[in-house]
Structures are given as structure tokens and as C-alpha cells.
Amino acid sequence: MKPARVRFAPSPTGHMHLGSARTALYDYLFARQTGGQFILRIEDTDQKRYVEGAEQELLDGLHWLGLEWDEGPDKGGEYGPYRQSERKEIYQRYARKLVESGHAFYCFCTHEHLQKVREEQIRNKETTKYDGTCRDISLEEADRRIRNGENHVVRFKTPKTGTTTVHDLLRGEIVVENSSLDDSILVKSDGLALYHLAAPVDDHLMEITHVLRGSEWLPTFPLHSLIHKAFGWQEPVWVHLSVFLKPSGKGKMSKREASDLAKDGKSIFIKDLRELGYLPEAVINWIALMGWSYDDHTEFFLLDDLVEKFSLEKLNPSPAAINFTKFDYFNGLHIRNLSIPDLTDRIHPFFVEKGYKPDREKLEQIAPIIQERLQTLDDAPELAGFMFEDDVVINPAELIAKNTTQAESFTILKEIHQVLLQLPQINHETAEPPMRELVEKLGYKPGQIFGILRVAVTGRLVSPPLFETMEIIGKEKVISRIEDAIKMLESYT
């Protein structure tokens, strides 16, 4: 396979979300797979929509996901600059070429005129488009008016008749009537290029071989293709990725809906996912499979597997609804795939966040017994935080085992106390056999006996495996908690 040059070209206008992350992922995979380059280009030609910090968030997001780029605004490269706001003169030069070759024209129409035309078209139930007022102004006259300081933009001179055929890798040929196309603006009156000009020019100059972008670009795809043709450039391979739909499948996620997700511990924004306890590995695995598949039985992928197995041909052109439930599943899968030291490192900040002061050694003992119980890293403190607490809060009613009376449970608890007290230390090997014997001796169900012990030691009905938990807490604390529980049960009415 020939080395591909692929670009991820986000605009710094908001938070990086799942859709752009997936585009970046596919870009990365294809570049790495072919031994080519993954290029980061910031499309910030619209200063009005520019959001402070958005570019940094993009870089952070890509780093977190492990999608390292080869050329970009922070890394440099032979094809820079990689920020479109720094390429203004380049676009102007190419716009001029287009005008001189008759593929574009200067337009002096005012907003008022344009507005009037549009309103009239709406009134007549016609398609709203540029009326062509300045289309045939000679270059000489246009230059004169420009020298006189007249406000102007550059528009593409779209053919009025015939059809334009474009080729998308996933959809094949798309044929559109040129009459349905507009004379789109390429350069604004402030001299800055619009996406329609900037992207084709950059893609050509940066020698991009494959353009992977969202399907929202499909309507303007013919324009972009026409621009390449007007310059006489070879077009890149075009791949329009499907969009992500909200979980219901009904439309794209609105800003409001996106922020509402946070209440459920979900988010479509990459920056949120980390603190919600999701693994970058899980994000990668999950989004890779929304619009791409490998075969009908492999679903667990690490980034390197994907580099090897990815293929443009298996991309799916239909829109996909975001399924957070499956995301949780993948997150659990990847948590279970982590080594204990790695898991320990990753859950550490979540304990700190909750106000615990976990020491590394103890946390590393805890990690293996909660590993298969975690859906997100964020679950860890809730599951095991009590192991760092001096005292647990016990609800005495919970000390009474199912199908026993208070007196019976009280007796059981005292028996448990006696058995454990005699052990030199408490762990899985030393404590389980005698406890099983006790179960036999007293004639209750294991669940009843262990249930009482669980509540006494952990203060909760649900916990990691009992014996491992007691080992970590230590005999001294276990015994004292049981003694507290005995007192509590004795006086409970």
C-alpha cells in the first residue's frame, strides 16, 4: 500500500466530541497502516467563531486518545504553516489565479442587494441562490473598482449547465445538476478565505492523498471537486463518513442535549470522558466500531490492532446512533485487560478526588479484587473507599441476616468473633475454612453467615469478596469492627 498523507482538520470552535475523535482515529489508522503521515491542520479561518482554548483542548484530546500526529501547528513540518489563519496570503494568491483563469469572479454586491434577491426568490418559491449580477464584470473593470476601494468578495463561477460527477469512496458516483449549485463565496470581503477555498488549496499543497471528513460536507462536495478541477489538480480520494446520531437515533445531538448527558455520567465530549472514568482504549474501541467493522466475531481492539486491521472498504455510509451502554461494556472490558500496576495508577486519582489518601501498596492490593467489578474507574472509590476509612457506619437492621431473628444473628456474630479472634491473621487461606466449618456447625446458609460478617466489617450489603477485603483491612480493624457490631446489635430494638 502506498504511504498516504491524511489530515485531521478541525476548527477550534468548541469542544472536541466523539464524531471528530472518530474522524481523527480513522485518519490516524489509515496513515499508520500505510506508513504515511497523519497531519493536524487547524481550520480557524472564521475568527468570529474562534473559541479560546479550543485548540489546546483538541491537542490534549488527541494525546489522551493516543493519536499522535506527524505534522501540525505545534510540531511543524515541511508543509506549514498548519494553521489556516496563518495562510491568508496563500489563499489570496490562489483565488487570484482562479479569477484570472475565468473560474472565479469578483463580486461587489452589497448585503442589502443579496438580501433583496433572496427575499424575492423566496416569494416566488424559487431556489435561493446568487443572481449573477457580477458574474460577467470584466477583470479590468473589477480591478479598477477594487483599486477604488470597493468592497468585494471572490465567488466561484459555477457552470450554469450540465452536470458535475464526483466520486466518494463509500457511495460511488454522485451526479448533480450544475444548475442546482451556487456561485459560492471563496474569499470574504475582509480578505480571508472560506473553507471552500482553503481546504482544497491546503489539501493540494500539503499533498493530501485521502480526505476523510463528515458527511455534512456532501452537499458542497461538488464545489470542492470543481475547484480542484479548475486548478487542474488531481483530486484526493474522498471519503465522507456517516454522522453520529443521538442515542434515540432521531437526529444529531443538540448542544442542550449534549450537556444534559452529563447528569447521567455520560458525555460526547472527549475532555469529559477522562474524568468520568472512561479509558482512552475504550473510547477508541467503541468509536472505531461505530461505522466500521472487521468481521462478525472480533470486537475487542487495541489501537495497534486497529492499525493493522483497519480498512476504508469496510466503512459504513449509514448514520449510527450513539450507544452509551455498549461504551460502558467496552470500558469494563478494557479495565479488565489492564495489568494491576496500571489499574492501580489509573484508579488512584479517583480516590484522591473523593478525598481519600490512598497509599500505593494498599491500592495495589485492592485493584485486583475490584477490577472485574468496575464499569468506569469512577466506580472504584464507591466500591472500595471504605477500606481507607477508620470507622464504618453500620445500619443495625442490616446485621440481621435473612430468615433469622435478631437474637440468632447476635449469636452468629459472637461465634464469628470467636473464630476470627483465634486466627493469627485473617486472609483467604486462613479464614475461609474455619468460617465454612462454622456455617456447618450452626446450620445456616453460607449467605446468612457471610452476610452478617460483611455488614459488620464493611458497613455495606455489597462489597468485594469478603476474605480478601478483610485481609486488606487487617485483623485488628476487622475484630474491632465486629465488636462494635456486636454491641450495636445487642442494644438494637
Next chain:
RNA sequence: GCCCCCAUCGUCUAGUGGCCCAGGACGGAGCCCUCUCAAGGCUCAAACAGGGGUUCGAGUCCCCUUGGGGGCACCA
């Protein structure tokens, strides 16, 4: 309104004319395992949007309808 794209279980999908009375995964139901919760194992329910063609044969090709999505800015 106009233009464009898409269409298999609730969701993500496999399927490129016979291997499909449609396979996998998540989720759901049930069972097993079991000290709770998980994890794991097994089983079950669950789909080719509709109608026309083409063909010996259509989920797979073509057309229409319907549904869904996207776009119609001096935004990207």
C-alpha cells in the same frame, strides 16, 4: 420548499445473487456458578420498511413509495 445521502433485531453491525427459514455484539429474559455485587458460561426472545421489476433464484441488482439523516451563510 429545493438539493444530496442513507435504509438488516431496540442499538452497533455481518452479509457484495444460491453457503441466510439471516450470523455476532450490547441491552433484555432465564438458567448455571456463587459469601453480596460483579465477572464468566449456557439458553431464549428480537430484524431484511413497503411495493413493483430483473433472474431458475434477491437481504444482496434496478425503479417507485415511505421513513430517517444531512445541507441550503461573507460558519466549518
